[in-house]
Amino acid sequence: GQNIDQPTEMTATEGAIVQINCTYQTSGFNGLFWYQQHAGEAPTFLSYNVLDGLEEKGRFSSFLSRSKGYSYLLLKELQMKDSASYLCAVSAPGNTPLVFGKGTRLSVIA
Amino acid sequence: EAQVTQNPRYLITVTGKKLTVTCSQNMNHEYMSWYRQDPGLGLRQIYYSMNVEVTDKGDVPEGYKVSRKEKRNFPLILESPSPNQTSLYFCASSWDRGTYEQYFGPGTRLTVT
Numbered sequence: 302g303q304n305i306d307q308p309t310e311m312t313a314t315e316g317a318i319v320q321i322n323c324t325y326q327t328s329g330f331n332g333l334f335w336y337q338q339h340a341g342e343a344p345t346f347l348s349y350n351v352l353d354g355l356e357e358k359g360r361f362s363s364f365l366s367r368s369k370g371y372s373y374l375l376l377k378e379l380q381m382k383d384s385a386s387y388l389c390a391v392s393a394p395g396n397t398p399l400v401f402g403k404g405t406r407l408s409v410i411a
Numbered sequence: 412e413a414q415v416t417q418n419p420r421y422l423i424t425v426t427g428k429k430l431t432v433t434c435s436q437n438m439n440h441e442y443m444s445w446y447r448q449d450p451g452l453g454l455r456q457i458y459y460s461m462n463v464e465v466t467d468k469g470d471v472p473e474g475y476k477v478s479r480k481e482k483r484n485f486p487l488i489l490e491s492p493s494p495n496q497t498s499l500y501f502c503a504s505s506w507d508r509g510t511y512e513q514y515f516g517p518g519t520r521l522t523v524t
Contacts, residue, residue: 331509331510332509332510334512341518342517342518343501343515343516343517343518344454344501344513344515345515346512346513346514349510349511349512351510388453388454390454392508392509392510393509398444398456398459398469398470398508399444399456399508399509399513400456400470401446401453401454401455402453403451403452403453404453404454
């Protein structure tokens with residue numbers, strides 16, 4: 302089966318750094334996605350990790366450890382517009398559907 | 412502009428009245444899927460399609476049907492809607508099932524009374 306865990310909510314201060322964790326237990330693994338979803342809107346793609354390590358993309362970075370079944374999304378220099386839900390999703394081989402975590406709702410406060 | 416469109420965006424209907432939510436993409440993607448999103452449950456896949464005339468069940472297919480007669484369109488059909496199908500629905504498309512990013516439509520908020 303597939304199980305993905307993320308914290309439900311987080312709060313951070315404008316200008317700070319926040320790390321959103323995602324742990325997964327899956328039967329097989331291709332890669333891990335991070336999506337951002339503002340309230341009432343569609344999810345939008347942030348990153349896709351296949352290999353272990355950190356991938357940086359501007360203010361956002363994503364880390365993967367396949368052996369530990371662990372990933373995190375790092376957001377630097379937080380802005381108010383970063384207030385959103387962040388969804389972790391795991392892709393596995395074969396016909397297994399892409400499985401999403403329940404999402405972490407991040408609130409950025411002044 | 413590359414996009415996924417869904418219609419309608421909002422729908423209030425009554426139990427048992429058949430409805431269709433349309434989904435269309437202009438990126439020539441082979442893979443399309445439908446999700447529903449509910450508070451506390453996250454995004455759950457209803458059905459997906461790997462290509463024309465190829466569809467398969469996701470995690471929560473009960474009460475839904477789909478068809479893929481053309482590459483660009485992937486309608487979601489609720490033959491006899493029930494209140495537990497009240498949800499926010501998203502259509503998505505991608506080059507494949509799991510190694511490329513998915514592009515999501517704007518969502519359809521469905522209320523069944």
